[in-house]
Amino acid sequence: MSSKNKERKKMQSSMQDLLTKDVSLYQDAQEAEQSISKHDDDHEEHMPPSKDELANSKNHSETINLIKSKCKFKQEYVDNKIILSVNHLKQYFFFGSGISKYKLKAVHDVSFQIKEGECFGLVGESGCGKTTTGRSIIRLYNITSGSIYYKGHRIGAGTRWNEKEIKYTKIRLRKKIKELSEQLKNNEISKEEHDKILKEETEKAENIIKVQKAKIKQAKYDDSHVDPKLLREIQMIFQDPIDSLDPRMTVETIISEGLQIQGFRNKAENHKKVVEALERVGLIEDYASRYPHEFSGGQRQRIGIARALVMNPKFLICDEPISALDVSIRAQIINLLNDLKEEMGLSLLFIAHDLSVVKYFCDRIAVMYFGEIVELATSDELFKHPLHPYTKSLLSAIPKPNPLTEKNRVRITYNPQAVHDYSKEKPKLVEILPGHWILANTPEIEKYKEEIKELDSNAKFEY
DSSP, X not given: OOHHHHHHHXXXXXXXXXXXXXXXXXXXXXXXXXXXXXXXXXXXXXXXXXHHHHHHOOSHHHHHHHHHHTSOBOHHHHHTTEEEEEEEEEEEEEESOGGGOEEEEEEEEEEEEEETTOEEEEEXXXXXXXXXXXXXXXXXXXXXXXXXXXXXXXXXXXXHHHHHHHHHHHHHHHHHHHHHHHHHHTTSSOHHHHHHHHHHHHHHHHHHHHHHHHHHHHHHHHHHSOOHHHHHTEEEEOSOTTTTSXXXXXXXXXXXXXXXXXXXXXXXXXXXXXXXXXXXXXXXXXXXXXXXXXXXXXXXHHHHHHHHHTTOOSEEEEESTTTTSOHHHHHHHHHHHHHHHHHHTOEEEEEESOHHHHHHHOSEEEEEETTXXXXXXXXXXXXXXXXXXXXXXXXXXXXXXXXXXXXXOOOOOOOHHHHXXXXXXXXXXXXXXXXXXXXXXXXXXXXXXXXHHHHHHHHHHHO
């Protein structure tokens, strides 16, 4: 046997061993498969392939596909044409160490769904977590907790909630054991009752821990075996058109960089795709050899859009693409995105802080404050029934084109401590009208329902 054949066989064998080792880490999760509730919305499990399945696969790519096929998948999202589903997303950042260590809750328990061809708006003030949400979806950040699904496939998963559940289950068990010992010592229960309750509580805790460990392993498995072809369909337009472009690279190099990373090495084909992307955003072929500093702000933003479009995406995250531009250029970029959406059948997550722009461009709008979604509705519904005080504050900040009415515009300041009382009951996201969700507790829901009646009656009177 030639040395080349020996090396090839050795490489194939080592590759197979690595794949087998990777999957074998999750084989113990099979014990918990029967324990996991089939009614738990976000925790249905798919067990990784067995060693026999891997051994019987014919080649390396077949083995890879077999591994990916065991990642978590939800058929109902595909059936309902939901292209993106964000479930209980949490994104925390940790700073310092030791006693000085602290965490910043940038995004806390955010959930929403985007349908195919829909433009979904995410609005809020600077620092509320909009950009962090977009960066978490595209996997620039490893999410802390929750799940992100694209076309039914889980492309992101965090394990903090599951780890905390294990931690507090152990704490509760120790507390219960101590309580039972005290009761036995004080002759409040018999030895038989003590042993029976202790056994039940221990089995219950062990079952919870076993299930959570299985979920953690499945989440880690999914997170490390995402299909790159799926991720390629998600692209992002960044907020700053200056800082997002490398000043030492030509426009062609900037736009084609993503193609090269994905394995497209043909220079002639890449150049053709770059030219097509530039022309699609209203720029000419000659610009490909220039550098970013030679362009205006609007042109730089178009280059950023071309960089995203060259990958032929299906889902586009637009992170405040017009905030750094002049008013006249803003309209051009918005119209360009609108045309591209229709032409390419794109689904969009449009991040902004200007509700007037979002109303024109988006089908549904989610209002975000302090890392949480406080109100979510269709564009028309949100402007017809603005309920949350923060939504009203954002609406009051929209300038009016009429100078006479602009003089009388009253700006509403949002102070959470003054308008909310969550000491007795914490708020939760509630569907107050069909498709209209709001973060509120029971007393606030009743108040908002009365407010809706008042708004409808005033609208009838004005009509």
